[in-house]
Amino acid sequence: MSDYYESEDLKNFSDIGKDAPELAEKFFNYYGSVFAEGELTAREKALIGLAVSHTVQCPYCIEAYTKSCLEKGSNLAEMTEAVHVVNAIRGGASLVHGIQMRKLAEKVSL
Amino acid sequence: MKPIKNRAPELEGLSRFADTLEKQNLLLKRDETTTLQINLGLLCDLACRHCHLSAGPHRTEIMDWPTMQQVIAYAERVHFKTIDITGGAPELVPDLPELIRALAPLTQRLMLRTNLTALYQPDKSHLLELFREHRVILIASFPSTNSGQLEAQRGTGVMDSSLEMLKQLNRLGYGIEGSGLELHLVANPSGAFMPAEQEQAERKFKQDLARKWGLSFNQLYLFANAPLGRFLGWLSQSGNLHDYMEKLVGGFNPCTVDGLMCRSLVSIAWDGILYDCDFNLAADLPLNGKRTHVSELKGLPEKEQAIVVGEHCYACTAGSGFT
Numbered sequence: 001m002s003d004y005y006e007s008e009d010l011k012n013f014s015d016i017g018k019d020a021p022e023l024a025e026k027f028f029n030y031y032g033s034v035f036a037e038g039e040l041t042a043r044e045k046a047l048i049g050l051a052v053s054h055t056v057q058c059p060y061c062i063e064a065y066t067k068s069c070l071e072k073g074s075n076l077a078e079m080t081e082a083v084h085v086v087n088a089i090r091g092g093a094s095l096v097h098g099i100q101m102r103k104l105a106e107k108v109s110l
Numbered sequence: 111m112k113p114i115k116n117r118a119p120e121l122e123g124l125s126r127f128a129d130t131l132e133k134q135n136l137l138l139k140r141d142e143t144t145t146l147q148i149n150l151g152l153l154c155d156l157a158c159r160h161c162h163l164s165a166g167p168h169r170t171e172i173m174d175w176p177t178m179q180q181v182i183a184y185a186e187r188v189h190f191k192t193i194d195i196t197g198g199a200p201e202l203v204p205d206l207p208e209l210i211r212a213l214a215p216l217t218q219r220l221m222l223r224t225n226l227t228a229l230y231q232p233d234k235s236h237l238l239e240l241f242r243e244h245r246v247i248l249i250a251s252f253p254s255t256n257s258g259q260l261e262a263q264r265g266t267g268v269m270d271s272s273l274e275m276l277k278q279l280n281r282l283g284y285g286i287e288g289s290g291l292e293l294h295l296v297a298n299p300s301g302a303f304m305p306a307e308q309e310q311a312e313r314k315f316k317q318d319l320a321r322k323w324g325l326s327f328n329q330l331y332l333f334a335n336a337p338l339g340r341f342l343g344w345l346s347q348s349g350n351l352h353d354y355m356e357k358l359v360g361g362f363n364p365c366t367v368d369g370l371m372c373r374s375l376v377s378i379a380w381d382g383i384l385y386d387c388d389f390n391l392a393a394d395l396p397l398n399g400k401r402t403h404v405s406e407l408k409g410l411p412e413k414e415q416a417i418v419v420g421e422h423c424y425a426c427t428a429g430s431g432f433t
Binding site for chain 2: 037041042067071073076
């Protein structure tokens with residue numbers, strides 16, 4: 001199989017409801033409500049979506065939220081900063097585990 | 111009214127605009143015409159990549175004084191609530207001051223579209239006083255508060271000169287609450303994507319401009335880029351044409367048709383020829399399908415007259431529309 005992650009697949013996302021329509025309907029309704037304007041603006045939510053897309057490293061999500069961010073009025077500087085937030089937290093999460101490493105190493109070291 | 115034009119191969123499989131109207135039982139006909147738009151020509155100091163008219167510094171088409179006199183005579187024969195002067199860069203047309211002096215008493219709202227940089231040139235400073243004296247409403251292009259995006263669309267160095275010009279306009283009172291001098295901004299997306307929701311984007315532009323540069327303006331208008339001229343060329347060359355048109359076609363909103371600007375506007379080109387709108391001017395689709403000169407028109411274009419349409423019309427009917 002050579003067609004993993006084809007951009008065209010995103011357009012067919014709703015096909016996921018073909019054999020489980022009720023679950024799909026609940027999911028898509030919930031999804032729509034989550035991204036509607038609320039205490040956070042739709043633009044802010046799209047920026048969070050973009051950051052999470054990079055965290056889960058989903059190419060479909062990255063495509064969808066890149067376009068969504070642009071169409072909701074975010075600019076490239078803001079979008080790039082959002083990805084740096086992802087990077088900082090991911091990097092920080094690795095680094096903070098270094099404390100565990102140091103604790104274990106110090107326990108068994110002279 | 112359907113024009114006979116060849117379609118780009120990238121548009122294969124997408125419904126024609128005229129067919130979409132027909133399928134939805136919609137008629138695009140002229141209502142009462144209340145706005146006169148005057149395009150003074152294609153000469154511009156910038157060559158923006160989204161420009162539907164392919165305007166630029168090397169273009170020579172500008173309105174001459176005899177044609178301006180015929181336009182003024184038309185505005186005297188027929189009353190327009192709004193007169194909207196556009197280009198190119200109107201500031202570069204030599205007889206602009208005379209045109210403004212003649213038109214200002216004839217309408218309630220005299221508007222002028224500025225790209226800010228043409229007005230920023232030192233030899234144009236006299237225009238500022240003229241605009242203020244005649245309460246000309248300024249509609250300034252300012253596509254993004256992000257320098258990279260703005261300059262990708264409009265050219266290197268344009269951000270600084272635009273900000274400087276906005277500062278000068280604010281100092282004169284333009285865009286300042288209570289001054290009576292209106293300064294509105296227009297933002298087109300800097301690429302093959304749809305514009306943001308207007309109210310939210312206006313809030314963000316106001317915050318950004320005030321916070322970063324201490325600037326203010328009245329309202330922000332956001333419009334989708336029309337697939338014409340230089341922007342159409344870029345869409346095609348960059349491989350974005352099909353997807354962009356698919357997005358516009360998919361975003362067709364029947365509720366926009368009633369309020370489309372072409373129903374209440376007549377556009378005059380630099381050579382005096384009449385069009386339903388500035389996009390039809392760019393597409394060379396004249397009013398009523400035939401070239402009519404402003405001097406031939408006795409009154410307003412007739413109500414119920416069919417508007418000439420093309421595929422670019424989808425840019426005005428997608429989402430919340432272009433009214």
